Amino acid sequence: MSRLVVISNRVADPRKTAAGGLAVALAEVLSNTGGLWFGWSGKIVPEGANEALHTQQAGPVKLATVDLTQADHDAYYLGYSNGVLWPVFHYRLDLADFDAGYIAGYRRVNQQFARKLLPLLRPDDILWVHDYHLIPLAAELRALGCKQRIGFFLHIPLPPPLMLAAIPGHDWLVRALFAYDLVGFQSKADLGHFAGYVETEAHAQPVEPGRWRAFGRTVQAGAFPIGIDVDEFQALTRAPEGAEMYQRMKNEYSRRKLLVGVDRLDYSKGLPHRMRAFRELLAKNPETRNSATLIQIASPSREDVSAYNDILHELESLCGSINGNFGELDWMPVRYMHRTVARARLPGLYRASRVALVTPLRDGMNLVAKEFIAAQDEADPGVLVLSRFAGAAEQMREAMLVNPYDTEGTAAGIMMALQMPLEERRNRHQALLQTLRRYDVHWWCDGFLQALDSAQAEEAGTSWLRL
Ligand SMILES: O=P(O)(O)OC[C@H]1O[C@H](O[C@H]2O[C@H](CO)[C@@H](O)[C@H](O)[C@H]2O)[C@H](O)[C@@H](O)[C@@H]1O
């Protein structure tokens, strides 16, 4: 059987819990399949000291990581990945910093990854590259002679063609995707944007459904929405830490309805918009005062990118003003934490909450939405208020779907969620749980790898794509 080699910027020990959807999902996949996980060690080392390869066996998974220099980290991770690709792919052209120096660092690190990975590969390995940090990796590997099957999965949204075309060198990026055998997206909408871009900007020919020819190569592309391990998450809910958290929250909030939000502190998550909607709810519905409390966990993220600092200050000022204007001596409407909470404690918190607020302005998928549903008590479930702009909304139609840009509409959606009768809550939850079970993380992984396995190999004689 072929060995699975996963490559992603972020690597986590699958035996420990991690924050961030990609690390959580890949740890789950690799714990089942075994294999090699290659990526960045998370360490920054002095110039010239970045040649070491660190390996470690973590259960069935071998971890192989490399370090980055400060200059590479700044240009590749902070600069091009999170200062250009992240904002543009999340429809925030206004936040993009198109510094011409970033792309060289991005390319340098992808070349470094290719150089370090190649000697570790076996002829029948299947390679699965993840996310926007590593778009050119297959092309760099091919240039070094790598012949193995390589698939790519984009965890974040792909924007509409004209927005993608705003990136200087956008054709270089999309061209790099054609070095893969299969390219996967989170949603049908993202796949539609890919088709739109390659057909209009790159004059690609659709060879057959889901397969395009451009740049002298053909590539297969499809939508593979990522899921969670429902059984694993429900077991966490029942485990001592989950059960204890549930009981503590239930006792603490016995007289009040609890709302919960769990996000990385990222401008794509729509946290200020959410706070404004919550303020509107309190202002328009006096009965919610003293009876509804929102716990908002905002875990620190990418703090060296300036847009992340701006969002921190905006959020903190909103939380402060809501508490100042509506709080009572014995009740504060918002409990805000700028900290990462261990994943094992989240199921208890989700289960004790009547409503979850998952209201990103744009999101690849959003696993918190799925985890909240998995953690509920089927006999008395809570309600998911979900942005229609989260990838998860394509599958989770029975959630209370809202437009986070519409403050009044979102506040009305939250109110309906708070007042929803038991029977409707049960019906919606049952339908959502069924979908989660059917399209879980194993379905995602198996579906992608089967499609990669059967993706038509490039015809003999085609030269490898050169960037
Ligand atoms: O690695 P970081 O820079 O700390 O960021 C954490 C991860 O954020 C993004 O997660 C995405 O993947 C999730 C799982 O598919 C998806 O649900 C979510 O919508 C995405 O935002 C990013 O794509 C990852 O590379 C990061 O590791």
Ligand SMILES: O=c1ccn([C@@H]2O[C@H](COP(=O)(O)OP(=O)(O)O)[C@@H](O)[C@H]2O)c(=O)[nH]1
């Ligand atoms: O304080 C926190 C915040 C988030 N998470 C986990 O991090 C993941 C976030 O994934 P999601 O897809 O929602 O968003 P991302 O952060 O990847 O954009 C989920 O599994 C959360 O349970 C966590 O363990 N602790």
